[in-house]
Amino acid sequence: MAEFQDLEAQDAVRMPWNVLPGTKQESSATSVVPIAAVYTPLKPFPSMPLLPYSPLRCRTCRSVLNPFAIVDFAAKIWICPFCLHRNHFPPHYHSISDLNLPAELFPQYTTIEYESTPEKPSVPLxxxxxxxxxxxxxxxxxxxxxxxxxxxxxxxxxxxxxxxxxxxxxxxxxxxxxxxxxxxxxxxxxxxxxxxxxxxxxxxxxxxxxxxxxxxxxxxxxxxxxxxxxxxxxxxxxxxxxxxxxxxxxxxxxxxxxxxxxxxxxxxxxxxxxxxxxxxxxxxxxxxxxxxxxxxxxxxxxxKTLSEPIRSHKDLDKDSAPYYHKAVKFYEGLAKQLVHQGHVxxxxxxxxxxxxxxxxxVAVERTGGLxxxxxxxxxxxxxxxxxxxxQSGDYDLGLSSSGIFEVNCSKDIRIQGILGPCASLDKKGPICSEIVIGQGNTTAWKMCGLDKATSLCLLFEVVKKDSPETIVQSANNQFYFQFLTYYQHTSGQMRLRVTTLSRRWVAGPGTKQDLIAGFDQEAAAVVMARLVSFKMETEAEFDPIRWLDKSLIHVCSRFGDYQKDSPLSFSLSPRLSIFPQFVFHLRRSQFVQVFNNSPDETAYFRMILNRENVANSVVMIQPSLISYSFHSSPEPALLDVAAIVSDRILLLDSYFTVVVFHGSTIAQWRKAGYHNQPEHVAFAQLLQAPQDDANAIIKERFPVPRLVICDQHGSQARFMLAKLNPSSTYSSDIPAPEREVLFTDDVSFEVFLDHLQRLAVQ
The missing domain is CATH 3.40.50.410 (von Willebrand factor, type A domain)
Incomplete structure (x- = not known):
């Protein structure tokens, strides 16, 4: 997925579909994983220019001049790629030519920032x-x-x-x-x-x-x-x-x-x-x-009576939490007031x-609070x-305030809404979709507080009515998106960041292969996670497991290669092959499985998921596992119970907790104090390496994760075991004296995949 990470390094955007369906029919086939963009408005770019003047805007649609505009240097005119309106350059652009371009027209500066000259002294935080x-x-x-x-x-x-x-x-x-x-x-x-x-x-x-x-x-x-x-x-x-x-x-x-x-x-x-x-x-x-x-x-x-317990998920499901709705209504009112005042x-x-x-x-999320x-x-x-x-320096959060986020896109695209820390400004426009998801029915949102990591998930739909034939004949098969973020920088100055993207659309024969080629599995998993969390909170009687399973079966039967009714013939392109694994872990994650978590914990996990970028969110969905041993340098391990070996140390990063897990032999040697003896320097280094890596992870996270150091068969080993694929359980047939066995009735990934193939080929 390196190419999608490169796109993110240029514009701070990850999209599940980087080639978009060109017709409504085609987009309904991909509707299970929506057309979406996960955008980090204030992601730091060392090479991004900061322009000391105001942006040049289109007279009709108010979009900002960008590298996709068509420029006529002789007539000093530029054509807006969004509404195709012709605009004259103002006098101070008179020296413009194809050899003398302003920064905003450079092809590599699709993300650029403008700093307005302060009319009034900057206000203190x-x-x-x-x-x-x-x-x-x-x-x-x-x-x-x-x-x-x-x-x-x-x-x-x-x-x-x-x-x-x-x-x-x-x-x-x-x-x-x-x-x-x-x-x-x-x-x-x-x-x-x-x-x-x-x-x-x-x-x-x-x-x-x-x-x-x-x-x-x-x-x-x-x-x-x-x-x-x-x-x-x-x-x-x-x-x-x-x-x-x-x-x-x-x-x-x-x-x-x-x-x-x-x-x-x-x-x-x-x-x-x-x-x-x-x-x-x-x-x-x-x-x-x-x-x-x-x-x-x-x-x-x-x-106040102690004998009355605090509401649980079961109480909320049965609607038997007498205080809940009244409290939520109060905090919705508070959120509205704070958003109006611009406070976090x-x-x-x-x-x-x-x-x-x-x-x-509701109040923390709408105001963009931590x-x-x-x-x-x-x-x-x-x-x-x-x-x-x-904190200042390398790890500062880059807290900014008073943000307004706006979206502009090609006329064949509509925006359904945003899932993330923002509040709708109710600015309706022709690009608003009738389907509303999250903060929708608007083209502008208030972001009272935002920082370097704040990421928004924007959901779109394609509304092209044309038949594939007429589309194929049209020359320009590009959709354009522009994201504008006004905000007060930490220096106190008001800035405007503009990101303009172009994505190719396809229709007619060969569409399927093109769509697969532009599919970003990580971004798709993150969008699905935000969407399933949102649906669990807003739709009564919603069954998340069933919804995820149906979505995955739909994607596999639409984009997999197979002969009908033959599960053995089923295969997925490498572009899609990890997606079932992400969905498997998402079904088992704390976002979907609320059993054993309080409503507070579930709300907390979802709030963090709703504001983090793709890389961090993927770690929340499918934790990363690194194995340390005497025989090799640290290497990634499969997130499977088979990764537990007595003479290895494992480092699990599940975003909220970082676990250093010692195999039983390593734990015995440590208790015997071998690492303190001069002849066992290598063992002391082996013990120290995962600790150092864990500290490096903790240093750059917010909120800071919990560090758990535990041993195989110890009471805290549960933090590790809960996240692993249960490939060998107490009911498995495999005789495994050496292997760790999980006491669970959950299905393993192999069984899950087997069922998926059988259903997808029907």
Whole structure:
């Protein structure tokens, strides 16, 4: 799949079909794996030019000048490839010729960036910490230490604020150095923006404006009143650390048979109102640190009575989770408000129990927020992930804000929607499809927060009505796509990134071979994973396994080579041969199998899948396995139980967990301490190599994965065994004294493939 990786290296795009069907009939044959593009808007390109002027746009369809435009140098005219409209070049392009091209017409610069000259000074970034205090003292100590570290890492010119909550919500006034002041809101009450402004004394010194919206300095708030709650990071460090030092567990008593009174929803509501009043439209992040389930006020997910369990997947399926729909509705409203204000909600949830990630998902995802889930605030998954947010240098996340994403495409293509971290701006146009998937019915989306890794999955459909004969005669068999991303760069400047793609379409005889030649199996698996996750959340009575199986059988019977009713004659082109394997692992993955996972964990896994690029998503679907031994250098191993050998070490990367697994002989030698003896240097190096590789993986991931170091037959070996193909189980006929045996009733890949061939040839 190297050629598709090369395409991604040029334009940050991977498409399942790189040759597209040209007619509606042809596209219905490929409709199982949709026509889609996984695009990473801010992927770093070292060689991409940054142009210091505004882009040149088509007068009719507003698309930006690109290398696919037809240029008449003599008449100084360019023809837009999207609408075929003729446009005149403005005077400052007068010296243009085929030997003197502007950068945007260079054939290799299909992705280019424009930087607008700043008319106003760049706005500082804002971080508002919202901190849960209903936890045991030990957890609070872990969180305090992580937060004081984070405050020290904040960018110089950023602003910071602090809200703590438990039974009540406490907004801390940080800009009044002498006397620490706190404004308190009751957790069980709904708080409006007006009440926040009134109660926090925004109009104590000057009268409230009689008309208009009250938001920011421009609309009637004084800089002085905003500066009481949002202070610059350098000034606020001392004030925040003072508050954190004195921060204690929520003082309200909790009866032994009850949960703590925690008003998460009200705290986030107050935070959204505060930012909406003080800094509307500028890059601000609410960073929520939550250590347990919300039990009070808006967004509660469970009652205070401990005997009532927190909702499970079974409760959601049976519709017997009394708080769920009400909480989701509240967070949908919060998401709408935050998107309107242009603010992001980040979620750091650390608890042994559930905290409500499933309900909060909508607000985090629509605003493009970050999410990390761990068992404790002392866990490296949380601590290292929080550090990564503010890290600069090689591994910085490249956090950007205030993004707007737009799509333009040829008239025979319609866009159905986007699966990913964005919100629809309801900008309807002729290229909107009637079929809506995800955030659809629009050609523009808001991305309040985005970073280097944020990836969107765009879904398209072909609407050409022509018959293949007329199409074959037409000269230009190209479809064009253009993706525009406006965003505020980390430097504070507004930029516009433009990516223009061209894909060939085919129709009539020979179509099948052309389509196979342009099929990207990895991208197809990732699009199917996002789509099946979306359908599981939105369609009642949806059976994911049946849907995936039917889709795979359809692809194999349409594109496989076989004689009818003869399974032995079945074969797949190398372009498609790994796709059944991806689907096999996807059926067994945490995105589809919700048994043994809580709704929070499932929501977390899907949120990460929905924002990651193809390479990372493939690792989530089908983990990678590397084998280390004395006999050879590290080599990839099959993701199969047969890979477990007593004198080998295995390194499994399943994205969320990285497992270093020692075979039984290696584990015995390690326990005997051989690696500490000078004559066994080679053994010490063998033990160290997978550790070093695991650390290298962990260093560049967000959220930071969990590292599990375990031995064959040990209790934590389950992290490895759950991901392997069960080719030998307790019910297998093979006598295997040496081989590891899995205690599972799951079918193996061989059996799966056998059934697939039998069904595909019918």
């Amino acid at each position: 804002v971080f508002l910490f919202v901190v849960d205090t209903c936890m045991i003292e030990e957890e609070i100590a872990f969180l305090k230490s992580a937060l004081s570290q984070a405050v020290g890492l904040l960018p110089e010119n950023s602003l910071v604020g602090l809200i703590t909550f438990g039974t009540y919500v406490y907004v801390h006034e940080l800009g009044n150095g002498l006397i620490p002041k706190v404004y308190v809101f009751k957790g069980s009450r709904e708080v409006t923006k007006d009440q926040v402004l009134e109660q926090m004394g925004f109009f104590a010194k000057r009268p409230r404006p009689a008309t208009g919206v009250i938001a920011g300095v421009r609309d009637g708030l004084s800089q002085e009143s905003i500066g009481r709650f949002l202070v610059s990071a350098s000034e606020g460090e001392f004030a925040i650390n003072t508050v954190l030092e004195e921060l204690q567990k929520d003082p309200w008593p909790v009866p032994t048979d009850q949960r703590a009174t925690r008003c998460t929803g009200t705290a986030l509501n107050v935070a959204a109102h505060l930012l909406g009043a003080c800094v509307p439209g500028c890059g601000a992040r609410i960073m929520a640190f939550i250590g347990g389930p919300s039990t009070e006020g808006l967004g509660a997910i469970v009652s 909600l980040d979620l750091f949830a650390c608890a042994l129990d559930q905290v409500g990630v499933a309900e909060l998902k 999410v990390a889930l761990a068992e404790s605030f002392g866990h490296s998954v949380f601590k290292d992930s929080l550090k990564r947010v503010f």
